[in-house]
Amino acid sequence: MTQTPTPISPAPTPDFARAVLENVAHVLVGKEQVTRLALAGILAGGHVLLEDAPGTGKTMLARALAVSLGLDFRRVQFTPDLLPGDVTGVSVFRPQSGTFEFVPGPVFTGVLLADEINRATPRTQSALLEAMGEGQVTESGVTRPLPAPFVVIATQNPIENEGTYRLPEAQLDRFLLRLSVGYPTHEEEVRMLARLQTQHPIATLGAVTTPAALLDAQAQVRAVFVAPDVQAYLARLSARTRTHPSVSLGAGPRASLALQGVAQALAWLAGRSFVTPDDVQAAAPGVLAHRLSLRIEARLQGQPDTDIVQEILKAEPVPAEPVPAESLPAHAPAR
Numbered sequence: 001m002t003q004t005p006t007p008i009s010p011a012p013t014p015d016f017a018r019a020v021l022e023n024v025a026h027v028l029v030g031k032e033q034v035t036r037l038a039l040a041g042i043l044a045g046g047h048v049l050l051e052d053a054p055g056t057g058k059t060m061l062a063r064a065l066a067v068s069l070g071l072d073f074r075r076v077q078f079t080p081d082l083l084p085g086d087v088t089g090v091s092v093f094r095p096q097s098g099t100f101e102f103v104p105g106p107v108f109t110g111v112l113l114a115d116e117i118n119r120a121t122p123r124t125q126s127a128l129l130e131a132m133g134e135g136q137v138t139e140s141g142v143t144r145p146l147p148a149p150f151v152v153i154a155t156q157n158p159i160e161n162e163g164t165y166r167l168p169e170a171q172l173d174r175f176l177l178r179l180s181v182g183y184p185t186h187e188e189e190v191r192m193l194a195r196l197q198t199q200h201p202i203a204t205l206g207a208v209t210t211p212a213a214l215l216d217a218q219a220q221v222r223a224v225f226v227a228p229d230v231q232a233y234l235a236r237l238s239a240r241t242r243t244h245p246s247v248s249l250g251a252g253p254r255a256s257l258a259l260q261g262v263a264q265a266l267a268w269l270a271g272r273s274f275v276t277p278d279d280v281q282a283a284a285p286g287v288l289a290h291r292l293s294l295r296i297e298a299r300l301q302g303q304p305d306t307d308i309v310q311e312i313l314k315a316e317p318v319p320a321e322p323v324p325a326e327s328l329p330a331h332a333p334a335r
Contacts, residue, residue: 016217017269019208023068026201028057030188034179037262037286038065038153040269042214043221044261046176047132047152049117049290054157056181062113062153063202069214070207071110071149078120080163084127088137102139107131108146110211114154118164125171128152132174149214169249169293176258178290217268224264225274229319234259234280240312241292246303249293259287277318285309 017039024035038061041048050058059075066073076087089105106112107128117125131137132152136145154175156167172178184192195201235256242250260275262283267275289305298308 016209020068023205023208024064027060027064027205029192029195030184031057031181034181035061036269037177037179040262040265041177042151043218043265043268044176045218046258046261047174049175049178050153050155050181051158051178052180052182053159056183058155058181059113059115060202061181062111064205066111067205068208070210073111074106074109075113075115076106077115078117080119080121082120082124084124087124087127088139091140107137110147110149111151111153114152116156117154118156118167120165122165122168125167129171129174149211149218172290173254175290177262177286179286221265221268224267226260226264227274230275230277230280231260233277233319236316237284237312240316241288244308244312246295246298246308247292248295251288251291255288255291259283262287276321281313284313
């Protein structure tokens with residue numbers, strides 16, 4: 001039986017979402033869906049991996065989101081010679097005082113763009129694990145908290161393999177979402193050419209909200225109600241990935257938490273105080289696909305991990321959609 005959602009304080013979701021999405025649309029034409037999902041990942045307190053071919057707008061999406069949300073933005077070009085200290089910071093000896101002084105790295109920011117993250121060595125990639133998982137950096141035995149909010153948006157080219165280092169499963173699991181920007185349609189590309197003919201709009205883009213407002217929105221997202229039937233549904237989706245014949249290692253409990261968080265954010269962005277199965281289904285490909293380790297047969301056949309998630313969504317029965325108490329007639333019992 002589906003429990004009636006508990007009403008929460010109304011949140012200014014329409015204005016928040018509309019302002020950010022419209023602002024980003026000045027830079028990226030026709031990418032409202034991927035922008036909404038990326039924003040949902042940030043609202044859920046997670047990090048985003050953008051995996052697509054060069055020139056599709058991955059960097060512009062990261063910059064536009066950072067600017068729109070009023071967050072500091074730092075970009076690091078990941079290369080094989082990049083050292084962990086180049087990302088997290090190092091302690092430098094000052095002869096004048098005879099002491100070591102910590103010089104913060106670019107990770108001390110609001111949004112860190114880890115560009116072509118798979119070009120750095122595993123040692124440098126792992127330098128981000130503590131920052132992404134715990135929001136802090138430990139150097140020379142001293143732990144320093146990162147500013148809040150803190151978001152890592154990483155990019156990688158899924159086609160090119162030469163000179164790259166595959167992200168390990170532990171690193172992939174730290175990314176709440178993996179998204180693809182995709183190519184524009186013909187009409188969208190024509191609009192983009194006209195808009196960018198004289199000046200790139202990112203140069204004049206301004207903030208439409210503040211970091212404090214984002215932190216408040218993240219708190220509201222965590223308060224969005226998830227009915228027990230919906231929680232059981234998303235847990236079954238994760239469990240099905242562990243028994244799928246093409247998967248050797250399925251999604252873990254962290255994936256279930258991530259799926260719930262992104263579904264809550266999508267519900268909040270839609271102006272609802274409760275999560276529906278549609279929210280879970282919209283979040284599932286971006287949350288689950290990159291957490292699947294495929295069997296060698298599936299990899300040789302080129303089976304996309306996103307197709308496996310779609311198979312699971314079709315196979316799993318969908319629970320009845322929860323109904324908010326305020327929408328029921330006074331004489332009708334809550335479901």
